[in-house]
Amino acid sequence: MPKKAAHLKIKELKTDIxxxxxxxxxxxxxIEERWEEPIGPTPFPSITDLREWDFKLLxxxxxxxxxxxxxxxxxxxxxCDLTGNKRGACxxxxxxxxxxxxxxxxCIGAAAHAAHARHLVEHLIERYGRRxxxxxGGVTVEVExxxxxxxxxxxxxxxxxxxDVLDYVESQITHLLSSTHTGQEGNNIDFESxxxxxxxxxxxxxxxxxxxxxAAYDFPKADPEAPLVDIGxxxxxxxxxxxxxxxxxxxxxxxIVNYLKTNGLYGKVEVCGLCCTAHDLTRRSPEAKIxxxxxxxxxxxxxxxxxxxxxxEQCVRVDSLIEAQKIKTPVIVTSNKICLGLxxxxxxxxxxxxxxxxxxxVPGVLILDPxxxxxxxxxxxxxxxxxxxxxxxxxxxxxIIERAKKCASIGECNDCRRACPNDLPIPEAMIEAxxxxxxxxxxxxxxCVGCARCESACRAGMTIHSFIxxxxxxxxxxxxxxxRAGRGAVQDLEIREVGAPIVLGEIPGVVAFVGCANYPHGxxxxxxxxxxxAKRRYIVVASGCSAMSIAMYKNGEGxxxxxxxxxxxxxxxxxxxxxxxxxxxISGAAVKIASIFARRKLRANYEEIADYIxxxxxxxxxxxxxxxxxxxxxxxxxxxxxxxxxxxxxxSKYRRMLLGRKDHKDDWYAYDARTGDRVYVGPAPxxxxxxxxxxxxxxxxxxxxxxxxxxxxxxxxxxxxxxxDLHKRLYGTMPDDIHLFVRTAADIPIMMKEExxxxxxxxxxxxxxxxxxxxxxxxxxxxxx
Amino acid sequence: xxxxPWQKAEIPGPKKALVFAKPEVVATxxxxxxxxxxxxxxxxxxxxxxxxxxxxxxxxxAKTVEIPVVATAHIFGEFVKRGFQPATWMSLMDIANxxxxxxxxxxxxxxxxxxxxxxxxPYYMEWTILSSLxxxxxxxxxxxxxxxxxPHATCSFSNLSLEYWIECLKVIIxxxxxx
Numbered sequence: 015m016p017k018k019a020a021h022l023k024i025k026e027l028k029t030d031i032x033x034x035x036x037x038x039x040x041x042x043x044x045i046e047e048r049w050e051e052p053i054g055p056t057p058f059p060s061i062t063d064l065r066e067w068d069f070k071l072l073x074x075x076x077x078x079x080x081x082x083x084x085x086x087x088x089x090x091x092x093x094c095d096l097t098g099n100k101r102g103a104c105x106x107x108x109x110x111x112x113x114x115x116x117x118x119x120x121c122i123g124a125a126a127h128a129a130h131a132r133h134l135v136e137h138l139i140e141r142y143g144r145r146x147x148x149x150x151g152g153v154t155v156e157v158e159x160x161x162x163x164x165x166x167x168x169x170x171x172x173x174x175x176x177x178d179v180l181d182y183v184e185s186q187i188t189h190l191l192s193s194t195h196t197g198q199e200g201n202n203i204d205f206e207s208x209x210x211x212x213x214x215x216x217x218x219x220x221x222x223x224x225x226x227x228x229a230a231y232d233f234p235k236a237d238p239e240a241p242l243v244d245i246g247x248x249x250x251x252x253x254x255x256x257x258x259x260x261x262x263x264x265x266x267x268x269x270i271v272n273y274l275k276t277n278g279l280y281g282k283v284e285v286c287g288l289c290c291t292a293h294d295l296t297r298r299s300p301e302a303k304i305x306x307x308x309x310x311x312x313x314x315x316x317x318x319x320x321x322x323x324x325x326x327e328q329c330v331r332v333d334s335l336i337e338a339q340k341i342k343t344p345v346i347v348t349s350n351k352i353c354l355g356l357x358x359x360x361x362x363x364x365x366x367x368x369x370x371x372x373x374x375x376v377p378g379v380l381i382l383d384p385x386x387x388x389x390x391x392x393x394x395x396x397x398x399x400x401x402x403x404x405x406x407x408x409x410x411x412x413x414i415i416e417r418a419k420k421c422a423s424i425g426e427c428n429d430c431r432r433a434c435p436n437d438l439p440i441p442e443a444m445i446e447a448x449x450x451x452x453x454x455x456x457x458x459x460x461x462c463v464g465c466a467r468c469e470s471a472c473r474a475g476m477t478i479h480s481f482i483x484x485x486x487x488x489x490x491x492x493x494x495x496x497x498r499a500g501r502g503a504v505q506d507l508e509i510r511e512v513g514a515p516i517v518l519g520e521i522p523g524v525v526a527f528v529g530c531a532n533y534p535h536g537x538x539x540x541x542x543x544x545x546x547x548a549k550r551r552y553i554v555v556a557s558g559c560s561a562m563s564i565a566m567y568k569n570g571e572g573x574x575x576x577x578x579x580x581x582x583x584x585x586x587x588x589x590x591x592x593x594x595x596x597x598x599x600i601s602g603a604a605v606k607i608a609s610i611f612a613r614r615k616l617r618a619n620y621e622e623i624a625d626y627i628x629x630x631x632x633x634x635x636x637x638x639x640x641x642x643x644x645x646x647x648x649x650x651x652x653x654x655x656x657x658x659x660x661x662x663x664x665x666s667k668y669r670r671m672l673l674g675r676k677d678h679k680d681d682w683y684a685y686d687a688r689t690g691d692r693v694y695v696g697p698a699p700x701x702x703x704x705x706x707x708x709x710x711x712x713x714x715x716x717x718x719x720x721x722x723x724x725x726x727x728x729x730x731x732x733x734x735x736x737x738x739d740l741h742k743r744l745y746g747t748m749p750d751d752i753h754l755f756v757r758t759a760a761d762i763p764i765m766m767k768e769e770x771x772x773x774x775x776x777x778x779x780x781x782x783x784x785x786x787x788x789x790x791x792x793x794x795x796x797x798x799x
Numbered sequence: 800x801x802x803x804p805w806q807k808a809e810i811p812g813p814k815k816a817l818v819f820a821k822p823e824v825v826a827t828x829x830x831x832x833x834x835x836x837x838x839x840x841x842x843x844x845x846x847x848x849x850x851x852x853x854x855x856x857x858x859x860x861a862k863t864v865e866i867p868v869v870a871t872a873h874i875f876g877e878f879v880k881r882g883f884q885p886a887t888w889m890s891l892m893d894i895a896n897x898x899x900x901x902x903x904x905x906x907x908x909x910x911x912x913x914x915x916x917x918x919x920x921p922y923y924m925e926w927t928i929l930s931s932l933x934x935x936x937x938x939x940x941x942x943x944x945x946x947x948x949x950p951h952a953t954c955s956f957s958n959l960s961l962e963y964w965i966e967c968l969k970v971i972i973x974x975x976x977x978x
Contacts, residue, residue, distance in 0.1 A: 078895070078931065080927035082927065082930070083812055084811055084812020084814060084930075084934075085812050085813070096934075097933070098814075108934050109935075432805055432807050433807060433808075437921075471807070666924045666928070667923065671892055673896050675897075677897075704890075707841055707871055707872040707890070707921065708841050710872065711872045711890060745875050746877075746880070747876060747879065747888070750887065750888075
C-alpha cells in the first residue's frame with residue numbers, strides 16, 4: 015500500500031471565473047492501492063455505517079441488564095438514583111446507563127490494545143524501518159490481515175502501512191468515548207451498536223499489534239508445530255539470576271534476550287514472564303519460560319524468585335512495586351501507561367542506573383527505551399542476585415501456625431471470606447492452621463485467584479495469601495508443564511481443508527478458550543472443557559491466560575493437553591494462537607472461511623461476512639475467567655461477527671448479556687437467499703453473550719451454540735449428537751428443545767431416532783427445510799414475483 | 800432490621816432488601832402469592848449440615864406448597880435422583896430474562912409469576928440477577944432464601960450461620976404445611 019504526499023502551491027491563477035492568489039493545497043497522503051478486489055460498501059466504517067447490521071443482531075439478541083449499582087455517579091449532577099424507571103438529571107435511564115458503562119469498558123479495552131499496538135509499531139519502525147514487510151506466514155498465509163482487510167478495505171504490506179490503520183482505530187475510539195459523555199447518546203440500543211463498533215475496532219487494533227510483532231520479531235508464522243515451551247512455577251531455575259517480565263507489551267523482554275545473547279550471557283540468566291508478555295517472549299525465544307497467568311503474579315513475587323521485575327503494560331498488579339520492595343527486588347517500569355511514581359531515568363547512563371538499583375538507592379526506575387531497559391535489567395539482575403539470595407516473604411510453617419492462633423483467638427470474623435471473590439472458606443482453614451494443620455489452607459490454592467483481597471480485609475494483618483502459598487508449596491514447586499508457543503495466524507491451507515466441514519456442520523464447531531484467569535473454581539475447569547471438546551473433534555483454539563491454564567493440568571500419563579492434541583487448526587486439534595492481541599487470528603479464521611473457502615468478497619464488506627459467519631460458521635468463544643475491560647471489547651468484536659461468547663459466573667458482573675428467546679418464534683426467521691422466502695431457522699445460535707453458572711452448563715451450551723442455520727442434515731445430526739450426549743451426561747436428561755433444532759427428519763442422529771421421534775411427536779413438530787440463510791435482503795438471488 | 804451484604808464491597812444503592820425478622824414471614828409471603836416460583840442453583844447440592852443436605856429441604860418445601868421448581872445450571876438430575884421432578888431446567892440467565900417479560904406465559908402457560916424465590920446460586924451471581932429483576936421487573940417480588948443478605952431482593956435473610964439457616968428452612972417448611 016504505497017503512499018505519497020502531495021503539495022500544490024499556486025502564486026497566481028487567472029481563470030474565466032476569477033483570479034486565485036497564493037493558493038496552497040496540501041494532501042498528506044495519497045494511498046495507491048493495487049488490490050484488484052473492488053472496494054466493498056464500508057471501508058473504514060464510521061460509528062453509524064454498520065448500525066443497521068447491529069440492529070438486526072440486537073433485535074434478535076436483546077440486551078439483558080444486570081445493574082451493578084443503582085446509581086450513576088459519572089458527573090456532578092449526581093449521584094442519580096436510576097432505580098426502576100427513574101431517569102437521572104441528564105435524562106438517562108437505567109438501560110442506557112448500563113450500555114453506556116459497558117461501552118466505556120469497551121473503549122478502555124480497545125484503547126489499551128490500540129495504545130499497545132501504537133507503541134509496538136512505533137518501536138518496530140524505529141528498529142526495522144517503515145518498509146519492513148508484513149509476513150505472518152510466508153506462502154501459507156496470503157490473507158495476512160483478514161480483520162483489517164474486512165474493516166478498512168486495505169492490505170497492509172509494511173510496518174509503515176500499519177500506522178494508517180492505527181490512525182483510524184484511534185479516531186474511532188475517540189468518537190466512541192465521546193458518546194459516553196454526559197448529554198450525548200441516550201438510547202440503549204444505539205449504545206449497544208457503539209459497543210459492537212468498539213469491539214470491531216478493537217480486533218483491528220489487536221491484529222495490527224500482532225502482525226507487526228510476528229513479522230518483525232520473527233515469531234512462529236502460522237506454525238501448527240510451534241515449539242512446546244516450559245510453563246509453571248517449578249520450571250524456573252533458581253540457581254540463576256531471574257528476570258521476571260510482567261505485562262503484555264514484549265519489546266523490553268525481547269531486548270533483555272537480545273542483550274543476553276550479544277553479551278554471552280544467554281543461558282546464564284533465567285528469563286521468564288507472566289501474562290501475555292510471557293506468551294510473546296516464548297514466541298520470540300522458546301528457551302524463555304512462562305510462570306503462569308495473572309493470578310500467579312503475587313505468589314511469584316512473594317516467593318522471592320525474581321531478582322529483577324520488568325513491567326510493561328496491562329493486567330499488571332499495580333502494587334507490584336510495593337510487593338517487590340518486600341523481597342528486596344528492584345523494578346523497572348517501561349511504559350508511559352504504568353510509571354508507578356518512579357523517576358524517569360531514560361536519559362541517564364546505564365552504569366549509573368544499575369548502580370542505583372544494585373545499592374537499593376531507589377526501589378525502581380522508569381526507562382522508556384526498551385533497549386536500555388533490557389541492558390539495565392540484565393546487568394542489575396546479575397549484580398543483585400548474589401546479594402538477595404532469593405529473599406522471600408513467605409513465612410515458614412511454624413510462623414503460620416503461631417500467627418493463625420492469633421487469628422483464631424479473634425474469632426470467626428469472616429472478613430477474609432467476605433472479601434474473597436470466590437467465597438473461599440478461609441476462616442475454617444485458619445482455625446485448622448491454628449491447630450497445627452495447613453491442609454485446609456493448601457486446599458484453597460487451586461481456587462485462589464491471587465487477588466489478596468483477604469489480606470486487605472484482615473483486621474489482624476494476616477498475610478493469608480502467603481499462608482496459602484506456603485501450605486501449597488509442594489504443589490507449587492511441582493508445577494512443570496508444557497505449552498505450545500503461540501502459533502499466530504491460521505494458514506490459508508488449513509482454512510481450505512476445514513472450511514467445508516465447518517460450514518456444512520460436519521466438524522461440530524470451533525471453540526475458542528480466551529481471556530483472563532478470574533475463574534470460579536480454578537483453571538482446571540478450562541483444561542477440562544478444552545479436553546472434552548478436543549476429544550469430540552471440535553476445533554479448539556486458545557489464547558491469553560486461558561491458553562496457559564489449559565497447559566497447567568496433566569492427564570494420567572503426565573501429559574498436558576498441548577502434548578496430547580496436535581497444534582493444527584483441524585478437528586481434534588488444539589491451537590494456541592498466542593497472547594491477547596492474537597485473538598484476531600481466531601475471529602480472522604472465521605472471516606477467512608467466508609473469504610477463502612466460500613469466496614465471499616472480503617474487502618470492506620463487513621456486513622456480508624458477518625452475516626455469513628452468523629449463519630454458517632459454528633464458532634463459540636468461552637472466556638471462563640473474563641475479568642478485564644479488554645475482555646469486554648474482545649468479546650464485542652466477536653459478537654458483531656455473529657460469534658457467541660460464554661463467560662463464567664463472574665462474567666455476570668459485566669452488567670449485561672445479549673440473550674435470544676427460543677420461545678419467540680418470530681425472532682428466528684432468515685431469508686432463503688435462493689428464493690427470498692422468510693424461513694424459520696430455529697434458535698441457532700440461541701445467545702450472543704451468556705453467563706453460565708457452572709462448567710457443566712457451559713459445556714452443554716457450547717455444543718448448542720455451535721449450531722447454525724446452514725448446517726447440512728449430516729452436520730446438524732453430528733451437532734445434535736454432541737449436544738444431546740453432553741446434556742444427558744451432565745444434566746441427567748434429554749434436552750427439552752430438540753424440536754427447535756431438528757429441521758427435517760434427516761437431521762435426527764440415527765442412533766437416537768426412535769427416542770427423538772417420540773419427543774417430536776409430543777411437541778407436534780413439523781418438518782421444515784434447510785435454507786441458504788441470510789439476514790440481508792440484498793443477498794437474495796431470486797425474488798418471487 | 801438492617802443488614803449488610805455478605806460480600807462487603809457489593810454496595811447496592813438506595814433501594815435495599817427488607818430483612819426477614821423471622822422465617823415465618825417467608826411462609827406467609829409464599830402463601831399470599833398467586834403465582835410463586837422457586838429457582839434453585841447448583842450450590843444447593845454441595846451444601847449440607849452433617850448428614851442433612853439442603854437440597855432435601857428444598858424438595859420438601861416444594862412438595863409442601865406445590866411450587867414449581869426451576870433447576871438452574873446442571874442440577875436437574877440431582878433432583879430426579881431424589882425422586883423429585885422439577886417443573887423444568889433452565890439457565891439462570893434464561894429464567895431471569897423471562898421473568899422480566901410481562902408477556903411471558905410462565906412454565907405452565909398460565910401467565911407471569913408474582914413471586915420468585917432464589918436459593919443455591921453463587922452469591923455474586925444471584926446479586927446481579929436480583930438487581931436485574933429489581934430494576935426491570937417492577938411487578939415481581941423477589942425473595943432470597945440463601946444464607947446471606949442479598950440487598951437487591953425485595954426481601955432477604957440477614958447473614959446467618961449454617962445451623963440457624965437450616966433451622967429457618969425447617970420453620971418455613973413447617974409453616975407452609977400449616978393450612
